[in-house]
Amino acid sequence: MATWAARGVDVERLSTFYPRLVWTAFSPFGLSGPYSAYTGNNIVAEAMGGLMYIQGDDARPPCVSPCEQGLYLASLHAACGTLMALWERRASGLGQVVEVSVHEVLANLYFLLVNYGLRSDMPYRMGARDFMPPNGYYRCQDGHVFIAALQTRQWDRLVELVDDPRLKDAALRDADYRNEHPELGVPMLQEFVGRFDCWALTQELQRCGVPAAPWSTVADVAANTHLNERGFFIDFKQPPCGHLRSAG
Numbered sequence: 291m292a293t294w295a296a297r298g299v300d301v302e303r304l305s306t307f308y309p310r311l312v313w314t315a316f317s318p319f320g321l322s323g324p325y326s327a328y329t330g331n332n333i334v335a336e337a338m339g340g341l342m343y344i345q346g347d348d349a350r351p352p353c354v355s356p357c358e359q360g361l362y363l364a365s366l367h368a369a370c371g372t373l374m375a376l377w378e379r380r381a382s383g384l385g386q387v388v389e390v391s392v393h394e395v396l397a398n399l400y401f402l403l404v405n406y407g408l409r410s411d412m413p414y415r416m417g418a419r420d421f422m423p424p425n426g427y428y429r430c431q432d433g434h435v436f437i438a439a440l441q442t443r444q445w446d447r448l449v450e451l452v453d454d455p456r457l458k459d460a461a462l463r464d465a466d467y468r469n470e471h472p473e474l475g476v477p478m479l480q481e482f483v484g485r486f487d488c489w490a491l492t493q494e495l496q497r498c499g500v501p502a503a504p505w506s507t508v509a510d511v512a513a514n515t516h517l518n519e520r521g522f523f524i525d526f527k528q529p530p531c532g533h534l535r536s537a538g
Contacts, residue, residue, distance in 0.1 A: 320391030339396030434505035
């Protein structure tokens with residue numbers, strides 16, 4: 291509010307004259323609170339929000355998200371909040387202030403505050419390690435496939451497909467045990483995955499009920515059979531470029 295007032299903008303007076311006004315405030319630390327007067331940018335908000343602490347190589351310093359993802363995520367919150375305010379105005383005729391704090395958005399990402407509030411749990415930086423494997427990328431003959439068999443029934447279906455006696459150890463059915471001993475499952479799974487082409491394996495895993503997806507390039511996404519059959523892409527005219535194809 292102080293920033294607006296310094297620029298000669300009186301929000302309360304505006305609201306009196308224009309009660310239908312929807313005003314979206316987007317700032318690093320919000321309109322009130324102990325940090326509200328602080329300046330900041332994406333890297334500051336990610337650091338103070340705790341997101342940087344859990345990102346990057348676990349043997350190196352914290353890592354900021356690429357392409358200012360923190361600001362991007364907060365922008366999505368701002369867009370959704372503004373749309374809800376506009377929807378409310380259609381019903382009540384009244385506008386409101388939509389306040390978005392980048393710091394607050396990032397502090398709630400990955401349940402950082404929830405976990406700490408419930409269990410005093412402080413997340414740590416895992417680096418490139420899988421969390422509750424199999425839950426990560428595995429190298430195929432022609433690329434990588436992502437496998438996320440987190441539930442017991444999914445693990446059972448994966449073990450049945452791989453058909454490796456080393457994975458049939460009853461102890462490995464427990465996700466916590468697999469997380470504590472990734473060396474007992476990950477190498478065998480990588481050995482299996484390495485025999486196949488990416489898309490053929492993805493389809494077979496999905497057929498068996500194991501969540502899986504290929505690591506796709508933009509060209510791979512454009513050629514994706516599932517997306518094309520769903521009509522996900524649309525053709526449109528874009529002067530001066532002519533006809534283009536984009537996500538629908």
